[in-house]
Amino acid sequence: MPELPEVETVRRMLERHVTGRRIAAVEVSGAALRGVVPRRVHECAAGRVIQGVGRHGKFLFIGLEGGWTLLSHLGMSGRWLFHARPPADPPPHVHVRMRFEDGCELWYEDPRRFGALRAVETSRLAADPSVAALGPDPVHDPPTGARLAAAARGLRVAVKNFLLDQRRLAGVGNIYASEALHRAGVDPRRRAGALTAREWDAVAREVVAVLRAAIERMGTTFSMYRTLWGEPGGYGNHLRVYDREGAPCRRCRTPIRRIVQGQRSTYFCPSCQSAGRSRSRTPRKDRKLKSRRRTAGQGKPRTGA
DNA sequence: ATCCTATCCTGTAGGC
DNA sequence: TGCCTACAGGATAGGA
Numbered sequence: 001m002p003e004l005p006e007v008e009t010v011r012r013m014l015e016r017h018v019t020g021r022r023i024a025a026v027e028v029s030g031a032a033l034r035g036v037v038p039r040r041v042h043e044c045a046a047g048r049v050i051q052g053v054g055r056h057g058k059f060l061f062i063g064l065e066g067g068w069t070l071l072s073h074l075g076m077s078g079r080w081l082f083h084a085r086p087p088a089d090p091p092p093h094v095h096v097r098m099r100f101e102d103g104c105e106l107w108y109e110d111p112r113r114f115g116a117l118r119a120v121e122t123s124r125l126a127a128d129p130s131v132a133a134l135g136p137d138p139v140h141d142p143p144t145g146a147r148l149a150a151a152a153r154g155l156r157v158a159v160k161n162f163l164l165d166q167r168r169l170a171g172v173g174n175i176y177a178s179e180a181l182h183r184a185g186v187d188p189r190r191r192a193g194a195l196t197a198r199e200w201d202a203v204a205r206e207v208v209a210v211l212r213a214a215i216e217r218m219g220t221t222f223s224m225y226r227t228l229w230g231e232p233g234g235y236g237n238h239l240r241v242y243d244r245e246g247a248p249c250r251r252c253r254t255p256i257r258r259i260v261q262g263q264r265s266t267y268f269c270p271s272c273q274s275a276g277r278s279r280s281r282t283p284r285k286d287r288k289l290k291s292r293r294r295t296a297g298q299g300k301p302r303t304g305a
Numbered sequence: 306a307t308c309c310t311a312t313c314c315t316g317t318a319g320g321c
Numbered sequence: 322t323g324c325c326t327a328c329a330g331g332a333t334a335g336g337a
Contacts, residue, residue, distance in 0.1 A: 001330070034313080034332075058331075075331050077315080093315090112314045114331055130332085157308065166332080174330065222329090262309075264330060 002074040004139065004171030005214035006225045006233060007058050010080055013228035014053040014062065017082055018106060022049045023064075027097040034075060034116040044068040044119035045098065057134050057170025061125065069122045071131070074225075075114030081107045082228045134170040139215070142208045143169060145201030152192035152200070159195060160188035161262050163207070172207060175220055175242045178267045180207040182241045187273045188266045189259070213238065241267040 002010075026042045045064060054061040060080075062070040072080070086105040090097070096108035096117065108117060120128050135151075136143065151168050152159075162168060163177040172180070181188045184202035186195065195203070214220060219233030222243065226232060240250050244267060245258035254271035 003331090073331080075314095076329080077331095110314095111316070112331095114314065116332085155307075161308090164331095263311090 001076050001173070001175075001222060002058065002078065002219075002225050003173035003176055004058060004137075004211050005176070005235065006219035007055055007060060007074060007171070008139065008215050009218045009227055009233065010074075011053050011055045011060055013082070014060070014080060014106075017228065018050050018062075018100075019052055020049065021100045021102075021104070023047065023098050024101045025099045027099070029095045031093075031095050031113060033095060033110065033113050034073075040119045041070065041096065041117060045070060056131065056137050056140070057166055058173070059131060059134070059170075063122065067122050068119055069125050071116070071118050071120050071125070071128065072108070073116040073130075075110065075112065075116065077112040078108065078110040078115030079226050079230075080228055081109060081226070081230055083107065133167055135166060135168045137170050138172065138207055139211055143204045145197060145199075145204045148204050149195065149197055149200040152195065155192040157192050158188060158261055159186060159190050159192045159203070160266050162192035163203075164262070164264075169207070171211070174264050174266075175222065175239070176207070176210050176214065178242050179210045179240055182268055182273060183210055185272055185274075188261065188268050241269060243267065 023045050024047075026045045028042050044066075045068075048064040048066055048068065051063040051065055054063065058073060060070075060072040060074075062072060064070065072078075074080075083105045086097075086099075086103075086107075090107065091109065093111040093113075094107045094109045095113075098106040100106070108115075116130075125131060148169075152162055155162060157165075160177050160181060163172045163180065164174065178188065180203060183206035184199065186199050186203055190199075214233075214235040217234035217238065218227055218231070219225060220235040220239065220242075221232030222236065241256050244256045246255050248254065249256055249269040249272055252269065252271050254269055256267055257270050259266050259268075
């Protein structure tokens with residue numbers, strides 16, 4: 001759901017619209033978020049100016065003056081929403097309301113409460129256990145095939161699950177793991193330790209490519225993710241395999257398959273992602289039928305309208 | 306150490 | 322129409 005491109009989209013919007021604002025008051029609901037310490041968030045944020053917003057993987061860092069940082073993870077259903085003119089009655093599941101001096105408000109909404117929010121001292125941010133465990137961010141520090149191959153050496157876990165492991169690479173989630181492997185032409189069931197150098201090169205390249213392409217379109221709204229303004233992301237129409245079970249592969253028209261790996265859905269093309277060899281990057285010759293896509297199972301990016 | 310499973314949680318979709 | 326159940330998956334704890 002919110003993966004790196006969605007979190008980056010929110011980061012950019014926060015950076016632009018809340019940096020420099022002073023938090024006049026913070027209202028925190030009692031609801032338990034994962035690892036949240038509401039009172040501490042309240043005490044650390046109230047009265048301080050937001051100095052900038054950073055990100056590593058799926059974590060957001062909202063930097064405050066005075067040496068404090070709000071560490072935010074959106075989990076499955078978390079959203080930061082900015083209101084220039086806050087509605088009178090907020091929807092349910094708004095757990096944090098920050099009011100700025102000029103009356104604007106920033107809300108944290110999270111129906112499933114898988115998200116996390118806590119205040120940490122900025123000097124100790126890198127040492128925070130959940131941050132310290134993260135691998136490199138693929139957008140800040142693009143991986144090479146050689147590096148991924150070295151990290152995967154000897155591992156028997158499926159390459160799909162390897163990509164989901166935040167200790168190896170921080171920010172790839174279920175949607176983009178499937179997408180990157182399809183783009184790279186690698187079967188998601190292959191053991192990570194068994195990929196060739198050439199395959200790792202393709203995976204490294206396509207992970208970065210799909211994340212960047214999704215960032216450009218403000219992420220993928222599969223169900224709940226929204227931007228700071230409550231808008232859905234625009235990358236859903238560009239997904240090649242995710243949530244397209246039975247629909248024709250956009251490259252070869254073979255029906256997309258869905259399997260379950262580690263209790264999560266994986267989508268792939270059994271033809272393009274054949275076990276054993278990575279496909280060439282030769283452009284398609286037959287581009288005859290391409291306007292009759294728009295298949296069933298194309299997610300439900302309810303625009304809310 | 307690696308790998309796998311269950312757990313948290315609620316909105317939504319599908320079946321009857 | 323409405324109730325009921327299954328399903329979706331981020332991180333993490335705990336077991337093998």
